[in-house]
Amino acid sequence: MTVCKNRGIAVLSPDVNYSMQDFSVDGKSIRFGFGGIRNMGSYGELIIEERDQNGLFTSLYNFIERMSISHGINRRRIEALIYSGALDSFPGTRQEKLNMIDVFTGIASIAKGDRDNGTKSLLSTSLFTPMYDKFFTLTGAREMSEKLRLEKEREYTGFYVSGHPLNEYESVFKNPSIKNFYSIQQILPNSIDSEDGVEEDIVFENAFDGEMVRIAGVVQELEVRETKSHQLMANIVIEDVSASVKGIIFPTIYSQNVHRLKNGEVLAFYGKIEVSEFGTQFLVNGIETMDELMTPDSVANLTLYLDSDLSEARYEFEELMNIFEKSDTPNRIPVTIVMGGKTYSTRQGKAILGNTKLATIIKLQELLGRNSVQVQY
Template sequence: DKGIAGQIFDLMEYFAGYGFNKSHSAAYALVSYQTAYLKANYTLPFMAALLTSVKDNTDKVSAYIEECRRLGIEVLPPDVNESRESFTVAGSKIRFGLAAVKNVGSGAVESIIQSREKDGIFNDYTDFCRRLDTRSVNRRVLESLIKCGAFDSLGYRRAQLMAAVDSGLSLAQQSQRERENGQLSLLDFLDDSSDSASIELPDLKEYPVDQMLALEKETLGLYISGHPLEQYRSVLNRLSTITAMEAPELPDNGEVVLGGLIMDLKKTSTRKGDPMAILTVEDLTGSIEVVVYPHLYARCRPVLRIDEVVMIRGKVRENGDETKIIGAEISTLDSHLAGELHLKMDNVDAAMLDQLQLIMRSFKGNAPVFLHFENEKKVIRTGEEFYVDLSVPMIERLEELFGRGRVKVKRDNNMILRSGPAEEKHCQATGTKTGDKKAEKDGFFSILDL
C-alpha cells in the first residue's frame, strides 16, 4: 500500500535524525569510558589537553575553566617564564598558554620560548626587554602580555608596567641594534647587569580589581584571575536552573532561568518599527544570546544596560547551530537579594517626603526601609507597605532626590529574599525607636557603612 509505505518511510526518516546503529553507539561508549577514566585518574593532564583542544573557542574554554574550578584545580594566567604555547600542567595547577593571548602571534610565542630555553628564565622586566626580538615582539604584544598578567610572577604591578612600555621598547630596540651589529654590550660581561641598565618603574598603585578583570577579558577573551560574578556564585546557583554551557543541551522551547552579566546590548526594531533588543549575557560558564521582544523591552528597558547582573526567565530556542533564550521576564539580581535600605532624613521638607513616598510605592518589594534622624538620635523602620525592591533604578531615583551620601544599601550577596518581608531582630516595629544608646554611639554612617 502506497500510504503505508509512505508512513513507514516517514518514521525511518524521523528516526534517522537521532538514531545510531550499534557500531556507532559502541564506538561512542568506548570513547566515553576512556575519557571518563582519564578524567578520573589523570585529571590535570586531561583537563589541560581538553582546554588546548578548544583554545580557539572562548565559550568552551570558559566552561572548562569553570569545570576546573569545580574540581578544585586552579587555572593560572599566562606567564613569560612558565607558559608554553598551549595549556600545560604546572604542579597541581594548569597554566594558560601564551598562544591564547590576543595580539601575541606564533612568532612572538616562539621567540619568547626560544629565548627562555637558550638563556634561562627572565630575571625581571629589564631582562625580558633586553632579550626580546623586536621583529616579533612589538608594542601590541608587550601590552597584551602585561594586561593578561604574564609578568605578575616577576613581582610587578600591571599599572607600573603599562606606564613603562615605552622605556621597555626603547631598551629592546637598542639591544636589537647591538645584536644585529655584532656588538657586545657591557651588560654581557657584568654579573649584576640588572643594576646597570634597570628600567625605572613609576610607583603606581595597582589597577582596581574590576579594571584588571576587564583587561584580562580584553586580552584573553575571558576572566582568569577572578570573575565579576564570583561574589554572587552561591545565589546564582540557587536562582538559576541552567548555565550558559548547559543551554544547548536542552530541548527546544524548554523553560529556563539564567543569571548573568549583560556584556553586550544591541538595540534594534521589528519590521513594524517596534523597539527590541538582543543581549549577550555571560555567566560563570560562558555566554548566550538573549532576545528581548518589544513587549518585554518596554517593561524592562531601565535594567537593560552593560555590566548589569540580571536574572532572565525565558525559553530556549534552537536556530541551527545557535542556541538563544527568548526572554519572558528580566529583573536585576539585586532585586532578589536580601538587604536593607537606609535613608538619612535630616533637613527633609514636605515636598521631598511626598517624592519619597511616590518612589517607594513605585518600587514595592520585600526589603525593609530605615529612616535615620541623626539630630534626634533615632532610627525608624517604615511599615511593610513601604518595603522596596532594591533595584538600581530605585536607588538612582533616591540618590537624585536625597544625594548619594544620604542613601545607603546594606546587602547580603549570599541571602535571597523570602516571599515575605525580612524579619529584623535589631529594631522594632513601625514608628518605634531603636536603642538610643546604639544610635548615639554608631551614628548614621557607621551603621550604613557596615
C-alpha cells in the same frame, strides 16, 4: 575553558616562563597558551626558544631586554602579554608595567645597539639591571580597577582567566531561584515508551525546554535591531561563571529596560528556555538588577563569621554595625553573628538587623572576607 571549569580542572593564566604555544598540561591544571593571546600569533614560539636557550626570565626588564635583542619584540606584543596576565609573576602591577614599557624598551634598544656595535654603555651593563625593577616604586601609578583589568584580560584572551566579574556576587548566585547557564543547556537522556508499549526508547532532550527560569550574568554582546514595525529589540549574549547563553529581548521589554542594557552590566533575567535545531536560547520576559534580587522577601538570614581572635572580632563587630547603621537601605534582615565559637542574634536585648543591598554585602566581604559572609535564602 567552560568544560574545564565545570569538570573542576583549573585553567592557569598565561605566563612567559611556563606557557607553550598552545594550551598545555601543567600538573593537574591546564596552562593558557601564547597562541590564544590577541596580537601574539606565532611569536610565542620565539619566547619559548629564548627561554629554552637562556633560562627563565627573571623580571619585566630582563624579558624585554632579552626579547628585544634576540627577536625584536614590539610594544603591541608587550601590551598583549601584560593585559593577558602573562607577566604577572614579575614585580609591579599591570598598570605599572604598562607605564614602564617605553622606558624599558628604550634602555633595551641601547643594549641591543651596544651589542651589535661591540660596545658597552653604562645603561646596558648588567650591573644596572636590578635597578630597573625598582623603577616601579617611582611611578606612583595605581592599579587599574578590577573591572577594567578583567575586561582587558577577556579582550586579549577571549576569557576571564584570573578572575570573573561575578565573583563579588557569589552570595546572590546561591539563590536557588537562579539557574546556571551550563545546567539549562544540558542535553540529557530520557526513557520513553516505544510505540508498541513494550520496549523503551532513549531520547536526548533538554529538561528545561519550555520552562520559565531566572538567570543572571554579565552582558557580553548586545545587538539592537529594528523590527518591521520600526520598534527596537535586541539580541543578547549573557555569561555567568559556567557558560554563556544567547537571548532575545522583544520590543516591550527592551523599551522598559533600555537604560539598564549595556555591555559589561551584571543583570538578572526572567524568561523562557527554548530549544531548537539551532541550540538553546532564552526569551527574556523581565530584567532585574542584582539588588532587586536581594529583597527581604527572598532572604531569610545573613550569617557573619568573625575572626577567631576576640580582640579582632570585637573590632570587626563594631565595624559591621557601622556599615549597617550608615546604609541608606532599611535594616530588616535577621543577622546571626558567629564569634568565639558562640552565636549571637541580639545586641542589648534587641535583634541584630541588617540588609542585603549589594553595596552592603561587598563592604562586609571586604571587612570579613568573602567566605565569612553567608546569605541564607
